[in-house]
Amino acid sequence: MSTLFDEAKIGGLGLANRIVLSPMTRNRADRDGVPTDLMATYYAQRAGAGLIVTEGTQPSAIGQGYVTTPGLHTDAQVAGWRKVTDAVHAEGGRIFIQIMHTGRIGHSSLHGGEPQVAPSPVLAEGQTFTYEGLVDNETPRELTTAEVEQTVAEFVEAARNAIRAGADGVELHGANGYLIQQFLASGSNQRTDKYGGSVANRIRFAVEVATEVAKAIGPERVGLRISPANTFNGISETETEELYPALLREIAPLGLAYLHIVESAGREFTRTLRAQWSGTVILSPNNDGAPTGREHGEQAIADGACDLVAFGRQFLANPDLPARFRAGADLNEADPATFYGGDHRGYTDYPALAV
Template identity: 60%
Template sequence: MTTAFDPADLAGTKLANRLVMAPMTRSRAAEGGLPTELTAEYYAQRASAGLIITEGTQPNVNGQGYPFTPGIHSAEQVAAWRVVTDAVHAKGGVIFAQLMHAGRIGHPVLLPGDMTPVGPSPVAAKGQVYTPEGPKDFVTPRELTGDEVRATIADFVSAARNAVDAGFDGVELHGAAGYLIQQFLGPVSNQRTDEWGGSVENRIRFAVEVAKAVSAEIGAHRVGLRISPGTNPFNDIQEPEPQPTYAALIEALNPLGLAYLHMIEGADRDLMLTIRKEWQGTFILNPATEGRPTGVEELKLIEDGTADLLAYGALFLANPDLPARLAVGGPFNEADPATFYGGGAEGYTDYPALAG
């Protein structure tokens, strides 16, 4: 029987175990979207994960949706990320950069000059985003032109190349949580009538083209995709009938040989199991746990074959040595939501490891 503590082969990359540190926005980047020495310490502390996936990292300036998030579209950012990857590799870890374009999620005050958030269609998300000026309502995004859609794909490609140059072992394309890639997938956020919208085939096109282009640049074995189909209404994303869309998406992506598919499970376990069955590669699951952090109970999902790798968020945030703690059943530090976003070392690098 395979367990979560057994090694794994991720498209040729050797993982020490099957426990994944899920991507989590921490909003602690320095001016210019630069990761810091504290960022390097944070990820290096968690290098015992089989795989670390970083916080969402914008592939271009217009992709930023939150304050103090890092980018990977400038030479300075690449150099700063190299300090992080070197620190993780020195501890024997494996780290992928999550490439996240926020699309319509964000606000003009977070962007330089007269930039405004963009999206597949001029449809505003309901809700608010935190900014340095306080919470603000989401704005109506500017619709990307066809040429701009292609340019955005090229920006993902450039960011992926930058990630490899910065020492990352691969990249994860963020197609979940209501950000740009999922905005193209959703029939409410995407109301286009050109080749990028309308039919299922057209709505999946952006995700597929990004995956193809990035794979051609850095190799499919270095590329993963995160999804949150249908029943995860993050950022006002609406997918009332997700099955046809994601069946078509998986059918189009399977031939590429991506490193993995990473799914955030919603309330519909049958949908998750269907996607798991249809996906031909490595399957990472961030399971639904009814409001509590993913814990020891979920380790059985590796043992029964539901998932190949298991992603932990809040528990990894609060427990830098999480694999060791899971192996002995705890105890576990409790995450402090007050320090999730922004600030310094408190709630970031000061969570203790097990004694001894």
């Protein structure tokens, strides 16, 4: 039976272990979306992961939903990411950049007054943090059919830019209520064109993004993250048990590097999806709100639910998490006050084990 410490492969890429740094928004890019030297330090500190999946990275200016998040649509952003990937590779790590278009999540003030875009003009209740502070969310503008197709092209260009920046691959963020899941979910997708209505139509955008990105950079360099039944960011799904198997049937033949499941619908449904997916599965386990620990990861692998396990808050606070797990060492506690934005405090100053 495999353990967290066994070697693994995704696509043709060898991994030192089955421990994945989960993508986590940390808001340490500059205001132009350029990754900083501090980000390079942060990711290099965590290069002991079998695979690093970075924070969500917008493929276009309109795809930005939060302050000081990185992008992949300008030369300066590509150069910034090159510093990050070089730093990770120098430490022997592997790194995929997550491409995240936030869709209706965000605010017009983040991009010159132009409203957020979405499958349909359906408001996500709540507030968004901007450079001026917390503001109420706005009703997004509905993408035209032609604009949906252009958005697919933006994902493709961002993926090419990720490879140009030295990344080993990209993860397409189809989870947590962002644009891809907004198309999947009937609550946020009320379209009447080929991208809305039936399950077959609602999965179309996700399938097109995965297909075109795989064509552009190679399927072995592409992962997809999903979160069935997740209600984060006001998502309301119907037909979940039909929707996600239909999506996997369409994308399985592409031969993607992996499927990353955020376990929102329970272990039984995870097993259902796992049985349908012949390739590698990364799992972010559902631990009833508790941070994922070594025991959760080992159980998920033992259950046959996945091949690799993603760790978030534990990895945030423990840059040497694989070494701590292996040694059975105590773990640093994460400080929620420093999760988003700020400087090195609560970011690159968590101590590693004494050597």
